[in-house]
Amino acid sequence: MASSLTQTQTQTQTIHSDPPQPDPEYDLLCSDQQQQQQQQQQLLLSSSDTSPFSLGSLTRCLAGESHIDRAWAHWLKLGRPKLIVAPMVDNSELPFRMLCRKYGAEAAYTPMLHSRIFTETEKYRDQEFTTCKEDRPLFVQFCANDPDILLEAAKRVEPFCDYVDINLGCPQRIAKRGNYGAFLMDNLPLVKSLVQKLALNLQVPVSCKIRLFPDLQVTINYAKMLEEAGCSLLAVHGRTRDEKDGKKIRADWNAIRAVKDALRIPVLANGNIRHIDDVQKCLEETGAEGVLSAESLLENPALFAGYRTGEWVVGSEGCDxxxxxxxxxxxxxxxxxxxxxxxxxxxxxxxxxxxxxxxxxxxxxxxxxxxxxxxxxxxxxxxxxxxxxxxGTKMPLYTKDSHEDRVLANGLATGNV
Known part of the structure; x- marks a missing residue:
């Protein structure tokens, strides 16, 4: 795999979130763990100071100042990217990432890769993961529920990315069937073991993307557990697992702020980023190091360059x-x-x-x-x-007076809007 990726490194590296569905095995990462999940959830709700939050000595070492210092040093080395393309099923593949980067995106996630299929199937690896030298900083995201399989998959991509990311936030039915994504919130010892396995065995940092628990304190305890287990960067989607409709349910930026204040590693905010004004508001209200945008970028890949669709011009402040x-x-x-x-x-x-x-x-x-x-x-x-x-249809994008000329003159956006 490494040799084939090296040969195509200047060409490609594409990704999938949901695996091909004709094979029912794609949805089954391991055996039914419903009873175990219920028991672990009770442990979570009982106390943040006992299992599953009490970690072994090796993990406590990971959570020391050296781990925090390394997390920040890496983030600073990458230039502290603020404008980030979120992972999207079948939609954050290489060509789209490159388009968003041209218009201001400073980092990007791949779509979710299925760790087991990635380790077992060469065709899946070749078709679903492509990149190029300009495609950095890059988060490669996996779903998983087996630490050894996750590590094997992560080892294959670590030479070509800046973070290996664990998907702990997918709320879709396929994630429930496969026992991954946000449904691992019911099995925190497993989540801890996934993070620890990568943190102790990879050269690149581990990041995680999560959703909120209905209880804010439980969410904070969860985030602290991830940090202690070795997570070097946390992206927080400001909705719960059951809040799937982003157009109807606003993301809770206050909850993201609470998580940010409780952690020592960099935190990214996800949710409600519809145009560039939302970026600044979100950064101010959450204190996050950066923002992720998903659905809005699909409609308008130039969002981070300051362009907005007509629906967001009416009532907006400033001169569009x-x-x-x-x-x-x-x-x-x-x-x-x-x-x-x-x-x-x-x-x-x-x-x-x-x-x-x-x-x-x-x-x-x-x-x-x-x-x-x-x-x-x-x-x-x-x-x-x-x-x-x-x-004769005229449906332009809109921008502020001062920004567009700079973007078009440079041929790409700087992201400093």
Whole structure:
């Protein structure tokens, strides 16, 4: 694996969150642990000073000042990135990461990789994990519930990333069936062992991405456990496992702030980042080192460069103007990245629908033509963009007066907005 990745290091490295589903084994990481999970949850709720929060001497050593100092030294070495592409199922693959980086993203996560399949299947590794030398800083995210398998997977990618991340936040049904993601919140000793295994055996730091427990103190205890186990950076999604609809349920920035205040390692905030003004507000209210954005970036990959869609202009403070960029321009740039860094067509199709959703609502016949294509080609997609432009649709992105000229003149965004 290392040799094949070395050969393609300047070309590619793509990723998946959810494994291919035709094989039912993909959803089953280990045997049913429901009874054990219930027992461990009772331990969590009983006390933060007893198991599963009381750690062995080796872990206490990890949690000492040397671990905290190393965590901050690494973060500083990376330039303290504030604007970060969140991990997204089938959507934070290499071409999209590179597009977001062009427009201000300072770091990015891969989609979630299934650790067992990654260790067992060469085809899965080759198709689902691609990168290039410009794709840094990079978090490679895995789901897992077996420490040894997770370590084997992590060893394969550590030469090509800046953090190996453990997904402890996926709330979807497939994560429940497979016993990973946010459903490991019911088995904290296992979570602790996953973090410890990587922290003690990798050269790169371990990061984790979590969701909130309904009880804030339990969440804080959970975060402290992760820090003590060797986690060097924690990303906190400000919603609980049951709060899946981000459009209806606001993320709790106050809870993220409480976690940040309780920890000594860097903390990232996830949730409610819809445009660049939200970035500044979130950083101020949470005290986090950086923010993650997911769904909003899918619609507007230039979000971190200060561009916003029309829905966020009405009532916004400051002087917004019609920009020289719209989503068809961004889609064309994305397609060019895809030609350079090939990815499965299902990923490309998903991005086309996300970036052009508003355009398709105005011209549903164009969307129907897209959906009728069982096999896509770049020629078809470029022609589709030309059709939309010829229809005279004007749906620009908006920006502040002073920022766009600097972005376009430099050819990329600095992120300092």
């Amino acid at each position: 103007k019609v920009g020289k960029l719209d989503q068809t321009d961004l889609l064309v740039e994305y397609l060019k990245f895809c030609e350079r860094y090939p990815v499965p067509w299902r990923m490309i199709r998903a991005h086309v629908h996300k970036m052009l959703g508003d355009w398709f609502r105005l011209h549903p016949h164009v969307r129907e033509d897209l959906n009728a294509q069982s096999k896509l080609t770049f020629e078809f997609l470029y022609n589709m963009v030309d059709r939309l432009r010829e229809l």
